[in-house]
Amino acid sequence: MDSDSDFYGDEETISVLEARVEDFDIVAWWDCRNDMTSYLRSTMQPQNTTQIAAPLYNAYEGEPGAWRLSESIEQFLARLPPATTDWRPGLDWIWIANPYIPPGPGSTRAQFREGGAERLRLLDEFAKMATVSAAKASGKPLNMLRKDLAKERRETVEDLRELAVACNVVTGKWMLFADPGYVNDVWARVARATANNQLGIGAKVETRVESEKARLICVYTRDFRDKDDVARVLNRMRELELVRPGRQIYYKSDAWTELGIYGGNNWGIQASMYSSNEIFSYIKSVASRPS
Template identity: 40%
Template sequence: MDPMDIDDDIPAASAAAPPCATRGPARLGNLLNPYLMRAESRQLDETVDEFLARLPPHPISANLDALPPWYWIVNPHVGLEYYRQQRDVDALERQGQDLLDRYRERKTPGNAFLPRHGSAELEKEIAELAKATGMVEGKWMLFPTIEEVNETWALVANATANNRLGTAAKIATAGKEEGDRCRLICVYTRDFTDKEDVERVLLELVRMGLVPAEKGGGKSKGKGIHYKCDAYTHLDVYAGNGYGLRPSIYSSAQMLPYHLKANTADSSITSKRVNRLGLS
């Protein structure tokens, strides 16, 4: 996996946000966990250090074929109302595929894509469908190298458990291809339309040294990161898709320069993109 191919994350069956238990998440005092008794997730009765020791991202000693695709840690401080929200993944996938199919049918004969305004309208329609079906989670994507992965995952896991990041985080147990030198880490937020919360999580990653505030800084050696909504993951919208859709809807390169300049956030590229999606 090329760490610079930030518009492409791993298409796996469990690629979307953690499922909400039908009987509600497990409790430990005021802490919640929807992944009770799931070996690939941190349990409430183990410390973060114990979880990391039990499931280190590198080296992986188990047979790759026997591994789950992801290791998970959820934010145990997320309130019960989050897990009670109605989410209809079947409707998103069914109606979203209809939107994609109609886009393909409207392609101009002999041309690879419709004009850009066609894909922009499709982008807006999918965003509206995601809101209507309650499928509004999204994630910042990090691609640490094998040499960096244990330290990076430990930082993300501790920050998630201590309510400093978003609703959950996961790490791929193996690269997309054998021999990959990078692993994907996803840091989830509850709602991609909540730009303030998306930016808050990004700024925390900057403070943790995982994202450079400017080119050349941070553990990522100047590499920015991108944010993808789960709706695109469910609809298999990855880099090189035939719809003219950009898989990532936000980037650190868009958000940070405007945050770091005093009082200019309202005129940011990202704000304009949110307005275009009809989410403001």
């Protein structure tokens, strides 16, 4: 390129381009563009730019001790502070639901209680007969009797778990015990995290019966079989400083609560399903797996 004129072309090229400019119909060009734009718009799906708020749920709506969707969390905590809210008939617990989780399918708890009680009765009968049999057969070692009882107990637990699944009694809860002087603070952290969809499906705290009694707080998960979700909730509780190092807490299924299986029960069945130490070990094992 020897000169600026070479950039625009020779005189013949410039003459042709100038003629094209003079003949260009800008109105027709815009009309064509408008027609094409209209066509493209007609073939596109309309976009709904309006944001639709997600529906909120309250599984405990109407309960005297429950959070209401119409009030803020701070209003709820001020209305029902567990440190000073006394027990009365119908107000055993203060409840809060996770408003982002819809209620699950209904459960047949009465059927589960009936079937579960019958299975526990069979365990009782087996234990009595095995004990009598061992007493008559003096040559049968005591450790053999213990093995037989342990085997029957394991089978009972498995049967009860299957029955719980069949009756959809699969919710469970992490259990915290808060000192009376700190129960408002602990409950406030649980309530806020539950309302913000950071924990499980709901939570509850005992109302006051004795001023010096530690208060039970339950943090619920949807399904005791979902170990990853159980672990997720526990880990979030640790982040919220609800679970402290060296202080173990326990997870219990609602199925066991329905059947009255508590610590030291006559059947020798472990009352809790998981411990926090066990689940923290599970979290470490999952984290160390190769991706």
